[in-house]
Amino acid sequence: MSKKILVWFRNDLRLHDNEMLVEAIAKSDSILPVYILDRRSFGETKYGTLKTGNIRAQFILESVLGLRSSLKQIGGNLLIAEGNPEDIIPQLAQEYEITEVYHHREVAREETHVSTLVENALWKLRINLKHFIGHTLYNKEDLPFPIKDIPDAFNQFKKKIERDSMIKPCFAAPDRINVAEVIDWGVLSSLEELNLLPQQKDQRADFEFVGGEAEGLAHLQKVIAAMQQAATTKNLILASKLSAWLAMGSLSPRKVYWEIKKMEGVPNTKAMFNHILLGLLWRDYFRFMFKKYGNTFFSPDGFGSQGLIDVVNEQDNFNKWKNAQTGFAVVDAVMTELNQTGFISNIARQTAALYLINNLEVSWVFGAAYFEEKLIDYNPASNWGNWANVAGVGNDQKSKSVFDLDKNIKNLDPKGNYSLTWAS
Template sequence: MKTAIVWFKTDLRLHDNETLIKAIAQSDQILPIYCFDDAHFETTPYGFKKTGSYRAQFLIESLKNLDENLRKIGSGLLILKGKPEVEIPKIVAEFKVHKVFAEREVAFEEKQTEKLVQTELFKLRCELETFSTSTLYHAEDLPFTKKDIPDVFTVFRKKTEQDASVRAVFAKASKIKSLSIPEMNLPTLKELGLTTSKMDSRAAIQFKGGETEAIKRLKHYFFETKSLSIYKETRNGMLGEDYSSKFSAWLALGCISPRTIYQEIKKYENENGANDSTYWLVFELLWRDFFRFMFKKHQTKFFLYSGIKTDIVNSKSLNKKFLSQWIKGATESDFINANMIELKKTGFMSNRGRQNVASYFCNELNMDWRIGASYFESQLVDYDVCSNWGNWAYLAGVGNDPRKNRYFNIEKQANDYDKDRTFRDLWLQ
């Protein structure tokens, strides 16, 4: 019998999952796995835990939900812990697996792990087949080759919208012939080297991981509240559950796919009418695509101080006092402080807040932007490698911003977006 492994990573869903569908079609029996990679729980060179407790908790919830959904159709999820290039080959050898199906990676460290796994599988005469499942537009459908993707978003967007189309979603798998999978055994936060962080009751939204919750959120934001129709007007808000879609955490772990969201936007437009707001959410999904394709093109450059520019020398050193004040929300700016306290106590911050605190870090505190990006990596519940590092490089002036220096006037921003101080009063009390 042909036995295949489906290696789940940041595609923790049954809907629109090409990897799973192709594995089922090409195999007699399936073994779904997830590996807690030790490297994801180490301390980075910048001194922060790579994965903090908010994101780890969200991941654990998402895996529980994936296991529940898989068991409903005859399977389950086997949990591994260690180095994927060590743990996955062990399972391949034990169950005589002929092929491993997985999501295709784009960022450097993830690509390195993928190559290590592939090398070890080759020794066992087992193939690794990967699929591009994380973007709205499929990489093969773009109107440019990888090396020719424009570095300016507007150029990329216009050409892509004009010459490419979004593929249809894959139907949800209805039945899986699976090996017998024992009850799921997840590591605790303590076993991952983390402490439990209870989300503050003031949080804009109480995130809960999993595909079931992702679909629930989409239905709420689109069809129950019709918030999508005013998204463009409200997206720069900072308070409450519905000023923005809040899909980012579920997108980051692939609990929902961009194409599923796109499909539902089209359905919503048919029922409620299309406007600038319904388009703007597609526009934001395109930004997400853009950063992923930039990482495919530029690879390690987004982790260098000079980013994708070549003429910038790192002249900034670490000021431990300033860094500590920024993290604790004890800077000279109450607007920055409120945002940083929200991040520390909830693992989330509005898009407007993120731009301001990053600009403040780079321009006012004058520190190496990668330290700030690394702190966000640890702290954010919705951390996505491409969006996080791409956006930080952008704001530091070493990424895809066509303008030389994007400087935010923090006081003006505070007056524009928190005129009556409601946001600051909430988090600084």
């Protein structure tokens, strides 16, 4: 009997640097690439927000279709289904006589719960679910410490990992693929079928995100070109805006690292290189912290105790904040940009968070849930980890005194141009 491996794609929508895909091709006669649109990811949260808003949903759909296109170019395809993975994957496994299922391991509670349900269902069929790790710059097994001993302080984590660990080379993208015979590869739902409306482009936005591996790789090359141009300007730091493709796994963090490292010898690019590398390290840090501490990051009190909550006015204050109606110009500008584009800078995120928590006295989890709905580059570990840190309930308690609203506003909008541009 021929060996068939089902490759379950989730937030790893790429061919390049994908160990799971490379091993599946090497160890099988044919593979069945599958993506499952789980409607639970588009429902409502207990905070009255959506799990996934229209801007990120559009980016997800584009990313999935981008993967299908990439697979078709090497002789394959992507089976697209809709429903619960724990129901669909066992059905596909039986229908196509699958011998093993491959997927990338996640770290947040909802994603890991779905993995467990799938694993249990497959176990009943005596089919193994093999886990891969491919979301981080540094592999877990290459860390200089076990997960339980990872330093809580980011600076210690960064120092030790850069000194004692190595970043592995990327896996080459396959140039051909042999897939199972499928009569109907499926159709991806539209935004409207997900009960969402397309976002009208805001003319104030200076950048447009389009999902998919090809788009992500093309944007990475634009970032590198910008770094080359920066050779004439000392210490220029540009916003790379790679995070959305990293969140969907359309770009590998290792691919980003090795591509920008090629610029290492070019004068005046070190600041930009360090800026991008720092972002990749923060992504790793929060992912490993979720692996270490699990669901503590979703608790309002986290690793400490959150501050004062204006219980009487909390919902009203939250609504004003998310609708850009606080009356505080910079914060309203930040929220307008977020609502219209799905992306804001890191300092803008901190500014909005500090105002919601300290000035409006709303529990930080409301803000984290709203960012989950709106951010095009949302991933659970970075979003909830960063919000917990700003709220002073993160695992690194030394970071409590780091955040300063007035200082942030001066850096974000020193001349008031930002507030004027994004006035709601």
